[in-house]
Amino acid sequence: CAKMQNLFRSVVESITPTLKTSHFFENGVLTPEEFVKAGDLLVYKCPTWSWTGGDPARTKPYLPPDKQCLVTKGVPCLRRARQVEASVRDEFFVSSGEGEEDWVATSSEAGPTGAASSSGAASGGPAAAGGDDDIPDIDDYTEDVEDDPSALSTGGAAAADSNILRTRTYDLTITYDKYYQTLRIWLFGYNESGQPLTAKGMFEDISADHANKTVTIEQHPHLPAHYATIHPCKHSAVMKKLIDKMQESGKEIRPDQYVFLFLKFISAVIPTIEYDYTIEVSS
Amino acid sequence: TPHFRHLSCCSHFQPWSSHCDPAFWHTLADRKINVLRLHGHTLPIFGTYPVAHTASAYLHSLAPPVFFDQLSFTQGNTEPTRDSASGMFGITGTVHLVDSLEAFKAVDKARFLHDAGKPAWEAILSGAALENPSLLNVTAALVYPDLKQHVFTYWFAFPALSPDTEFRVAACKPLGSVYPNGSDQALLHNAASSQKEPCFLVRHRGSNAASGIVETLPLKAWSTAQANVTALAVVDAGTVPNCPSWLLRNLLVFVCVTYKLQWVRVICLRPTVGGSDSSFVMDVVLPTIPRQPPPRVVGWEKTGKGANGPRTVNLAEFMDPVRLAAAAS
Numbered sequence: 001c002a003k004m005q006n007l008f009r010s011v012v013e014s015i016t017p018t019l020k021t022s023h024f025f026e027n028g029v030l031t032p033e034e035f036v037k038a039g040d041l042l043v044y045k046c047p048t049w050s051w052t053g054g055d056p057a058r059t060k061p062y063l064p065p066d067k068q069c070l071v072t073k074g075v076p077c078l079r080r081a082r083q084v085e086a087s088v089r090d091e092f093f094v095s096s097g098e099g100e101e102d103w104v105a106t107s108s109e110a111g112p113t114g115a116a117s118s119s120g121a122a123s124g125g126p127a128a129a130g131g132d133d134d135i136p137d138i139d140d141y142t143e144d145v146e147d148d149p150s151a152l153s154t155g156g157a158a159a160a161d162s163n164i165l166r167t168r169t170y171d172l173t174i175t176y177d178k179y180y181q182t183l184r185i186w187l188f189g190y191n192e193s194g195q196p197l198t199a200k201g202m203f204e205d206i207s208a209d210h211a212n213k214t215v216t217i218e219q220h221p222h223l224p225a226h227y228a229t230i231h232p233c234k235h236s237a238v239m240k241k242l243i244d245k246m247q248e249s250g251k252e253i254r255p256d257q258y259v260f261l262f263l264k265f266i267s268a269v270i271p272t273i274e275y276d277y278t279i280e281v282s283s
Numbered sequence: 284t285p286h287f288r289h290l291s292c293c294s295h296f297q298p299w300s301s302h303c304d305p306a307f308w309h310t311l312a313d314r315k316i317n318v319l320r321l322h323g324h325t326l327p328i329f330g331t332y333p334v335a336h337t338a339s340a341y342l343h344s345l346a347p348p349v350f351f352d353q354l355s356f357t358q359g360n361t362e363p364t365r366d367s368a369s370g371m372f373g374i375t376g377t378v379h380l381v382d383s384l385e386a387f388k389a390v391d392k393a394r395f396l397h398d399a400g401k402p403a404w405e406a407i408l409s410g411a412a413l414e415n416p417s418l419l420n421v422t423a424a425l426v427y428p429d430l431k432q433h434v435f436t437y438w439f440a441f442p443a444l445s446p447d448t449e450f451r452v453a454a455c456k457p458l459g460s461v462y463p464n465g466s467d468q469a470l471l472h473n474a475a476s477s478q479k480e481p482c483f484l485v486r487h488r489g490s491n492a493a494s495g496i497v498e499t500l501p502l503k504a505w506s507t508a509q510a511n512v513t514a515l516a517v518v519d520a521g522t523v524p525n526c527p528s529w530l531l532r533n534l535l536v537f538v539c540v541t542y543k544l545q546w547v548r549v550i551c552l553r554p555t556v557g558g559s560d561s562s563f564v565m566d567v568v569l570p571t572i573p574r575q576p577p578p579r580v581v582g583w584e585k586t587g588k589g590a591n592g593p594r595t596v597n598l599a600e601f602m603d604p605v606r607l608a609a610a611a612s
Contacts, residue, residue: 047335047370047554055306055353074302074348076339142592143392148581150449152295152526153589165343166587171304188305193587195596196305199610217601217610224313224353225305226601274339 018062019181024255025247028240029181032062038259039070039174045260046276048072052173054222063176068222070174070259077168077189077273080204081211084271166192168205170273174259175221182235183262186220186227187270202228210269230269238265294450294567297521297528299332300346301424301439301584306353308598312430314356315380326378328355330422331371334475334520335554341561347520347528349374349422349441372481372518374441376422387427387436387593392583399423400442400580407444407537408574413503416482419533425593433602438593443532443582448570450535453546455525458562461550467497468560474499475518475552482534485514485550505542514564519551525563527551529582539572 019031030038042049051067059065170189177184189197189205203211206228214231242261246253253261263277314326330349339345350371376399381387399421405411406418427436462468474483484500497513505512515538521528531549538547546568553561572578586592600606 048333048337050370073304073333073350074340074345075337076343076345078339078343141388142590145392145396145583145591146579146581148443148445150294150296150443150445150532151581152297152523165345167343167345169302169345169348190302191587193594194300194302195587195594196598196601198600217607220306223306224309226607227305274337276337 018178022255023181024258025243026240027181028236028238028243030176030183030255030258031181032176032178034255034258035176035183036064036067037256039067041256042070042259042263042277046072048075048276052222054220055224058222058224060176060178060221062178069176071171072275073169073171075170075172075273075275077170077205078165079272081207081270081272082204168192168197169194170205170270170275172273172275173220173223173227174262177232177235180232180236182232182239183259184229184232184235185262185266185270186229187273188225188227199228205270205272206230207269207271230266235262235265294452294565295526296443296532297347297523297526298582298584299349299422299439299441299529301330301351301422302348303351303437303596305598305601307351307355308428308435308596309602310353310356311378311426311435312428312433312602315428315430319380324380326356326380328376328378328422328424329357330355330374330376332374332520333371334481334518335370336520336522341522344523347522370476372420372520373417374420374422375417376424378424378426381425381427384427384436387425390425395423395425396440396442396580396583397577399440400444400582401577403442403533404444404577407533407540410541412537413505413541416480416502416534416537419537420481420530433597433599435596435598436593437596439584441529441582441584442580443529444536444578445532445581446536446539446570446572446578450570451568453566453568455563455565458550458552458560458564461564462497464496470497470499471516471550471552471562472554474516476554478518481518481530483516484512485516486511487513514548514550516550516552519553519562521551521553524561525565527565535567535569536572536578539569540574543571544569 019029022031022034023029024034039051043051049070049072052069052071053059053066054068056065059068168189168191170187173186175184175186187202189202191197191201199217203215206215210230214234215228216231217226218229219225220227220229239258239261242265243253246261260277263275267275267277311326315323319326328351330351332347332349336345336347379390379395381390403412403419403421406415412418422439422441424437424439426438429435458468458471462471471485478499480502482502484502484505485497486500488496488498499516500512502515515534517527517531517534519528520530527549531551535547535549538544546566549565549567551563551565583591586594
């Protein structure tokens with residue numbers, strides 16, 4: 001049961017000594033200090049990302065109080081993952097040697113059951129049927145408010161003439177996972193009208209390999225809410241592989257570039273969420 | 284003063300789009316249950332807005348968001364100037380909670396909006412906006428939280444003071460064509476990325492505009508430097524080409540009332556993304572706005588479908604302990 005696993009992990013985490021020395025090159029993992037440096041570089045290069053202290057009640061002592069996790073909000077997501085999946089898989093996995101199984105495969109503790117049953121549970125509720133229009137506005141309830149000719153029209157028939165596009169958006173956060181000594185990505189999506197997506201709706205924006213295996217809805221470590229998250233148990237192995245590959249091809253790679261490399265890797269998992277990352281490091 | 288023979292059109296402004304994340308709703312529910320309880324109905328809130336967008340947001344002209352999150356209710360988090368850590372500007376306001384959908388519908392929306400816009404108008408009349416122009420950027424929300432069902436019905440307003448005669452744009456040009464000097468452009472962009480306030484003044488250092496060297500001053504320097512001020516610069520959050528974002532509306536009203544100008548040059552500065560500079564310069568013809576009576580207020584946010592009405596958020600899947608437990612087991 002995932003709950004026991006979480007409890008187990010939080011206990012282990014509490015007694016696991018914080019990683020002090022860098023094992024970036026050997027194991028593809030990161031110390032909290034390296035996370036802060038790497039996050040600083042991301043925020044500097046990509047101003048749509050920023051640090052947040054999150055909920056003060058959840059502050060982790062091994063990170064600075066104002067630099068608990070990285071966040072970017074309102075990121076556009078124009079298409080569903082399956083629409084681009086084939087091309088991304090080719091681009092990302094073909095060259096990775098031992099194939100995707102290596103990191104896609106879920107360990108027994110990861111969340112296939114969680115992911116499956118959370119969408120299963122949803123099917124009982126009002127917000128269940130998937131798709132974007134599940135949670136209706138109170139559509140029939142509108143009011144006469146004063147006309148405002150100076151407002152640029154943003155919705156409805158008038159906006160159909162303009163170039164303004166309505167699209168799904170996502171909030172993304174990157175946290176430091178002390179247990180796996182790597183980064184972890186959390187996401188929450190909104191439909192074209194700005195309403196929260198169901199878990200099922202969010203899974204449409206995650207590559208199929210992950211949506212049904214390694215993605216779960218969990219309590220965010222720094223924010224007072226539940227978010228979708230990709231289980232990080234294989235992250236360090238993938239990162240190690242990416243680091244090795246870059247070194248083999250003669251490219252220099254530094255621990256403070258970890259977040260860029262991580263985001264590049266994550267872009268294969270959420271291929272249509274157009275978050276910002278400078279292509280500093282390309283493999 | 285230039286002669287405006289070709290008044291192209293009345294100016295349009297790109298509205299804000301409220302963006303409330305799940306942490307916002309969790310915290311709102313917590314405040315209602317543990318702080319306000321049965322009797323309290325208003326909470327001060329604080330939102331943030333970015334001026335840097337992803338290239339994709341510009342490409343598709345996505346509505347500029349105002350973010351509300353778990354920090355929106357933090358006591359003392361009322362300083363609306365830019366937070367240097369996040370690079371975001373702040374917007375302050377109030378959430379009004381009602382206890383039923385009937386009560387929600389019964390609220391006099393015109394009066395609500397008028398009251399919500401009052402602080403901005405008073406900041407203009409008192410001169411407080413001169414010291415702190417962020418006072419012009421305000422919000423108010425009406426919320427019916429159904430705490431049992433984890434359903435929230437809400438309607439945000441971003442009050443804009445609306446003069447009887449609209450602002451008209453006389454000319455609109457790319458920044459580079461008005462300020463061809465590269466060092467001027469760099470100076471303006473640097474100011475836009477480092478200023479605490481979302482607006483500032485620009486004037487020519489020499490007597491001759493052609494010398495092309497500009498300098499920036501805080502808004503409050505206007506009264507002493509007025510003769511030399513050549514433009515009002517705004518750090519603009521908009522994503523539509525040549526269309527300023529909502530913030531400029533109340534700022535222009537401020538300029539009308541305070542300085543009684545006939546026109547003003549406005550520099551809308553946008554962060555450079557992907558090497559393209561979408562900053563632009565507008566000459567805006569201003570109406571006369573009397574100090575009495577107060578101008579009407581507009582600014583209810585439209586729904587995703589362009590209608591005037593509230594939105595509903597159902598977070599049962601993410602907030603209901605029973606459903607979360609079932610999903611995790």
